Amino acid sequence: MDNFVYHNPVKIVFGRGTIAQLPDLLPAGEKVMVTYGGGSIRRNGVYDQVAAALADRPWCELGGIEPNPRYETCRKAVDFAKTEGAGFLLAVGGGSVLDATKFIAVGMRYPAGRDPWEIMLTADRVADATPLGCVMTLPATGSEMNGNAVITRDATKEKLFFKSAKVMPRFSILDPSTTFSLPPRQTANGVIDAFVHVMEQYLTYPVDAPLQDRQAEAILRTLTEAGPKALAEPENYGARANVMWCATNALNGLIGCGVPADFASHRIGHELTALYELDHARTLAITLPAVMKHLREAKKGKLVQYAERVWDVTEGDDEARADAAVARTEAFFRSLGAGTTLADYDLPREAVGLVADRLEARGQKLSEQLPLGRADVEAILALAAE
């Protein structure tokens, strides 16, 4: 096991009816700015629950945060929040709303005259951020229990990531019943996103960390059961609750303690979304199986373990089990309605070169496991082509 630091002070408030606890969770005396997206929270009753809980205090709201939230939108939101004198941000919605709110929180306290996009491009620490909380209504990103955010910049078609303890939510309210009304595509996307988050912290190589391995496998197996059930029975509270808690546990840092990771699937996927506006999770359904194939030898030990423990594969030798590991993963994503090749989404063959160009130009590390370069990106996307 490698050395590690684990520190996750996010308070999780989980269960039916928990939005009503907002008054006890919010700091006294601060004006709250509620951020949200396209209006689904108005249709499913969540907006009304939040408004009722905030009734006795000063608050303002800012809707219209888009999926793959935009830098440009966040900059305007920073100005609005400052004008309103907001002292606490409350994100209500999914990972996009929360990620945008994290960026807004940094922007509100960023040095005057400088552009907060800098935090996406450098390893500089975020010095300060307005405190924030969230009501999470879309289990997927795990953003409700970490300090990560992904923001897209329209002007340059860039989709980039930053991470800071300063933007970890003070609290996250997770009421699974708020997810009953999710469209099937979003439910499936959330399951895939969470599944791939786990795989990226698990499918590397053994480092004698059997607890972390099993904690990861626990999430994977539960997603394979609860994910399809939530799709088949949208108002099954148990299935929704299990998917939701899996998504949080998938990226709260615990399963990554002391083990290597490999976030290549996400890094390549982000480029596909930035270029073609393909749903984030669908890009992962393409990239993860291709990464598994391209790095088969380096990941063989874990591929076999994954086949055995997550998919109960007991037949065949290691080669057959490694094959099964990839095949079962692809079949799972397809069973959720997601294609697993570029061709499934009519993405052009030129995507291979374009993505490779962009990642090469960025010069950032592609994988934590291996020093992957341009040729690897091309090989991975070629494997994903059809």
Add this chain to the structure above:
Amino acid sequence: MDNFVYHNPVKIVFGRGTIAQLPDLLPAGEKVMVTYGGGSIRRNGVYDQVAAALADRPWCELGGIEPNPRYETCRKAVDFAKTEGAGFLLAVGGGSVLDATKFIAVGMRYPAGRDPWEIMLTADRVADATPLGCVMTLPATGSEMNGNAVITRDATKEKLFFKSAKVMPRFSILDPSTTFSLPPRQTANGVIDAFVHVMEQYLTYPVDAPLQDRQAEAILRTLTEAGPKALAEPENYGARANVMWCATNALNGLIGCGVPADFASHRIGHELTALYELDHARTLAITLPAVMKHLREAKKGKLVQYAERVWDVTEGDDEARADAAVARTEAFFRSLGAGTTLADYDLPREAVGLVADRLEARGQKLSEQLPLGRADVEAILALAAE
């Protein structure tokens, strides 16, 4: 899944050589009081590592905290800490040292003229406590990542529990190499204590919480592998690290999210220690199997699941698997050198009535799963008699 709140802000710093990070973890400007036990930290080099890390700042020390730490010792420590003007407590040792330090932290800020033992007897919240951290050198209690403490009062032979977020460590340093020199009995005790912590949050009844079940099973299985290995190879870093991380995960609250618990084994065990000074873990090796037998029908579903998933029992019907669940647990404890009956420790038969008397007089809840009473305590201990 039941509603829950999960909030665990303890910062874990895990791995070889991490004691040297103390200067970055301690608050600036506060005088540190280092607390420890009988002197093993002087023999194994941990004291010297801590002293070296504290070299540049004001600190004082207080040794002599006993196993099953005493209220009487803690009261004297409070006076000493106040005289010294300590503003931060650093527990260096195992769960006993840390639990005592938590009680001292409360005592230092307890209202003048009142006795902090009150917090053991009432449900009152702890209003304040001196901040504390720890260097944990004995994986067992999980105290390094929770707000729990167990304190024994000599005058009344009581061993009682309190819990408060105010005494959660600000940080816990866990260097597995500090556990190389543990005597085999303490290593085994730690494995048993952690194992039973998990069982008490797992072995109740199904509530459609498959992730929490599997997270619990992950710890149990890992303990069955890493525990014996750590005993056989005391300087095997990997085995020590896996036992240590299991013990922390066993009682940091995560596996208990949204599920019922049943801490009857601990509550009965505490009485046996208070009366007969038997090691805490050895009392659990007695009480857990007896609780499993006594509540066999109420716990049947989970007993069967546990036999299958933790012990790979695939033969026989549910009755046979429930039998195997108990038998494998007893065999595991015995393989670690712990007896599983009162007779194994020459405890008198009168213990049955004495413990039942004491628990009845206390009038506190014995189990979270079922309303157990005096007759249940007697039945459980009768099952444990021989």
